[in-house]
Amino acid sequence: MPFESTDLNRFRKLPLLAAASADSFARLTRDAVLQRASRRAVLTVEGEVSAHLAILIEGAVALESGRDGHGATLALLEPSSTVMLASAVLDAPALVTAWAAPRSEVLLIPAEALRQAARTDPALAFAVAEELSGCYSGVVRALKNQRLRGTLERLANYLLTQQRRQGGATRLTLPSRKRVLASLLGMTPENLSRGFASLAPLGVEVDGPTVTLRQPEALALLASPDASIDNHAAFDAARPGQADRERRRFVAIDFPVPEDTRP
Incomplete structure (x- = not known):
């Protein structure tokens, strides 16, 4: 069923599709599907080749993986993220399972149409390269965050990222359940609890999903932000748009998700 012009106008504003030529855009959207998830919806399955590239328009997508009975949340994505773009370009099995939270809206573009369009449309090909x-x-x-830092440094930098992306407030709301946050930071839930307790002398107060930073300067001394690791460091100010091009990836885990839909 053809899309309404209002939907096509929305799609045209998506970062990956904005650069496409008129012919490429028509090819990409001709057989695309707009999926509105009423409940948790699987987008890709680890180890399987997906026939579509997913672009998140509204809501949230979690990337997960598991082995030998153990699972981990690797990333939370926010609009307008692409989901497993590399797999779509390579026509290769997905390396993770991706699922959309309830009330999410996802545009599914045939992967073969994307590959064909990228071969003939230089602007689209560059947009794909920039996204990748x-x-x-x-x-x-x-x-680098996992290998070069201890758990307290990772947690401290995460909180500073939250502070920046929640408008500089000292009262923050954690965007996911603590077990998911622990997985994203490479910690166990028990280590995360001990980490928050260890940060208490630096003015970090935790009340459920709410975290208050009483001494953000002291927290920054412990965190020792590094522009080559952290999107909240000063490097971004000198490179407008860089953080946006890297946003919502494996280190960007800071978007709001309603309580009843949190992973």
């Missing part, structure tokens, strides 16, 4: 580069940068930042 942002994903790569996010993965490198996450890897």
